[in-house]
Amino acid sequence: MYNLLNWILWLPVIGMIGICFIQKEKKDMIRYAALLTTFLTFGLTILLYLNFDNSVGGIQKSFSVTVPWIPQFNIYYRLGIDGISLPMTLLTGLLFFLCILSSWTVEKSVKAFFALLLMLESAVFGVFFALDFFLFYVYWEVMLLPMFFLIGVWGGENKEYAAVKFFLYTFFGSLLMLVGIIALYYAAGKGDNAFNILALSGGRWSDLSISLFGTEWAFDKLFFWLMFIGFAIKVPVFPFHTWLPHAHVQAPTAVSVILAGVLLKMGTYGFLRIAYPIFPQASVYYADFVALLGLINVLYGAFCAMAQTDVKRLIAYSSISHMGFVMMGLSAMTPQGMNGAVLQMFNHGTSTAMMFLLVGILYERSHHRWIIRPDGSKGFGGIASHLPKFTLIFIIGMFASLGLPGLSGFISEALIFLGIFEKYTAFTVMAALGLLIGAAYLLWMYKRMFFGEVNPDIKGYKDMNKREIFYMLPLCVAVIFFGIFPAPLLNIMKASVGQLVTLLDR
């Protein structure tokens, strides 16, 4: 069964099973096993990239897999990849590899921790590869399980609360999605392709209506909203965002990185793969509203971030703000906006992962994350004088995150702005305020933590060690490289995105 997608999908599971057989005292062996697995997986994603045909839009035939799974209900094991999922795949492969390295210092039930991380990786790949709606849903749910335990067991002081909250929120969303899936299954006549995402796409549902509670509802508009809420919780879009600050703050570093770097993108990926192609008319119809929610995300996240005194929570809110740009780009329905949105998904993945990893590195030394302690004193101060290497990498990550031209965040934000300007001029002007505040909270945080006299508390901290530098370097290279040469990434996605845009344009 020589198929790259299968290998990428199942290799982490093989690794996980392997780890289960290692004695739990052999911590280093477990770590190396996990590292090897993720490294190989990352290698395979690179191989996937090398074999990928940029010129073709849509799902690439050469990688597709279709195997019957539960034939009674026409459920298939269908995998495939296109230009939208490939960047996410690369990002996932890279981030998991780096996260294993960053989790080297985890000492609490090492075996379970790495096994769960690998399980999570497989589930994430599953979401990005699945082309069968049922399979998609299964992976979407499977992903919750390791997340729940990773936050609930290895998290911070308030971990149970955060884990349950994360679980319930996401579960609520996925149930709405499930209703949608079942509805589509029935609407498609329960036939051979009733769970096939590709077959369901294309806007077949706009004429259908459904009577519910005595009134007639447009089928596509109703179910667009169910899907929308399901994915919006994951992004998270404004009224459904409050799980994020809790989950991020409580989660261990690696999980925060995965959460912000990959899992949030699954929400927007859901729009691109499912909500938009299946209900294009409804997506266009509600685009204004989605753009408005995106704008609220941008501003709300930025304003809230400005008031935070906990570094991790600040970055969590900045994620909300940055994902708002993605939402705005998605609602543009222009090649610039859509490509910008997908690019922003990737770029936010790298830059925010950097920020979380750096905060994690700092946390390992300080065991607190206060910019300003509740009593008003500084939590840090003078880091720039004391930890030069850390400072340098922090500057790169921070400026990538605030969208400095020349680093990766800028070009995606500029494309999104360009994409939405004509359609939502007023929104664009207001979103520009988000760019401004975005710089303000990060630099203000930087000023309070890094400038000034060296705080006596931080005198004992050691600068980054070789392992830490090693796992930060790929991300530094990525944010700089894709800031200067966005073309390699854009070339992957443009054909597939173009196809989606033409579908929405019709």
Next chain:
Amino acid sequence: MEYTIFTILPIFLLPFLAFVLGSFIVKRSEKLAMAISTVSIFVSFLFSAKIFSDFIFSQFSKDYYIHKYFNWFDLSSQGLEFSVDLGIYIDNMAAVMLLMVTGVATLIHVFSIWYMADDKKYGKFFVYLSLFTSAMIGLVLSDNLLSLFIFWEIMGFCSYSLIGFYHEKEKAGEASLKAFMTTRVGDVIFLLGIVAIWGVIGTVNYVDIYSAIANGVFEGKMVLGISLATFAGFCIFAGTVGKSAQFPLQVWLPDAMMGPTPCSALIHAATMVAAGVYLSLRMYPLMELGGITPFIACVGGLTAFGAATIALVQTDLKAVLAYSTISQLGYMVLGVGVGAYNAAFMHLITHAIFKACLFLSAGSVIHSLHDHQTHDHVQEMPRMGGLKTKLPLTFLAMMACTLAISGVPLFSGFVSKDRILGDALYMAMTNKVYWVAYLLGALGAGLTAFYMFRMMFLTFFGAPRDEDVYKHCHKESLKWNRNVPLLLLSIFTLGIFFSGSPSGQGIVKFGGEKYEWFKVLMVKPIPKNFTTYSKEKLSTQDNRDKILWPKSSYESHDYGLNEEDEHRLHTAHIISAIASVVIASIGILIAFLMYIRQSFSSERIISRAAKFYKILVNKYYMDHFYIKIVIRRGLLKFNRLLANFDLGIYDRYAIDGWEHISRYCYRIADFFDRYAVDKIGVDGFGFVIKDVLNKGLRFLLAGKVQFYFIVLFLVLAFYMFRISTA
């Protein structure tokens, strides 16, 4: 001479590679990083000089430009076309700018070798300097607003890093944050302007924008109820306001003096802040089309005058220079506003030279003075005085620059500033709005002369006011890396290099057109010349015939005016020149009387106008307004409120509140279960059944939220599909 990528790109790439290389080796050898940085910028200067001489002196002077592009990325697919090209565009203006940037940068690098020698982190300083210089060169070479913006922001980053260079000082952190955020306000609006043009006309190439203007593409296009040209022009001008520290975003520049002095000279005086003006000049046709030039002129005039008044009361040597920079930038913007295209650009160049020199001289002074209690350098003018004999060469250079900036005839500042004021006066004669701009500008010129000479007198003349500091100042001898840059720069403060008419106004004239090279070669871009035009791909080979396009045509009349207006213009220039000389002399005279003759003391004036003095010392309370009121009381309060609402109210009640609701449901169910079912119904059936049912129900209703969701939605789904399939 043909231009290929091998002759143009090194100008940009050499400093950039020096930055890359330097950032890797700076830990091993600071000296090597420094050497690489300095040598690379010098070689880059040689390349620029070649281009400059080709453009200005040689055969193709007037109508030659180089324009090449490459594709950055391309999003075209499915018939939707969109690609982004970046490129190089060199015309006369860019050629002069290149020479100025690389030249001044080279001298500042050389000076920094002396200035930073004692600093522990001097290698790092040079690395930043290299990045900055390459970004500035990139900005000048850019052929479009997008890459200009990219380099613009990278310069902002360098400025941020260099202001915060001494990061152990709390104040440096504040200053760098303030600088970045204040300019960012302008930059974000600028980005909107770029996006507006890009979105509507599909390109942000300068030349494409000119041709779009000529072809009437902008006509009838509206953005948010105002015309596109006005919107875009305003947004782009906002970029200038931020970067060039114009009112109301001027507050960052004085604080930016926290950085090392050579970086103040390069970034915050000669190049980066002038980039804002350069942008306005590049986009001049758009500003004109949008009809915002009177606005620009007034902003410029206000800044020129307002900053000059604040400079009157500063006691810090660098602060005086910082305010004078803001004020001079105001003149350039004023020049843009009144359409004095070549005069504004000339002032940009002359100012870059004399202000860089002033800052370096100030650095030379400051570096020589020590306070032995605090081990810090002395920057306060009240502690200086009488340094003329100790630092003769610095004095010489600084005096030349002071004469230039004050507008003394024969010096460069006079030529350029008075051309701007002359044009402003001419515009005022035709349109009353410009009177504001002219009068503010003219008064500001008098103030400039006064505060600059005040600075000179306080620093170099009279008796030393702090004996201890004076005693420890070593006598200066000629040093290649300290004084040579100063003296070289001060030579170029002579007006003769820029104009055949040392008085500037054509009252006295040498030679003909040839000596008026600046006026002849820097001409406003005329959009109609760009209507037919094609780009050339960047390659290693070039065909010169193909890239010879008419750039602009110089008319023998300055502005293509008729004879009557020409006469009026000439008159305006003469009047304004005479007025300026008189005003400047009054300013110098007052300074002389106050600080040398001490005919009347400054203290008495201060005590007489105490209120006014207080306003000036507090910089018109603008910092106070921004920081205390807008940010602390407004923004931060609002943010805290929102954050508390988010987690304290919304999350706690609207989200976690569901938990309580489900608890109540559980209690009701439990009550029902216990009394209705259990006691009445079940007890009747006996013990076994009761236990089973009770436990079962309790399990089901144990307040598990997810379970409710499942039930709720399964039921919902079930009903829906029964209905839909029916």
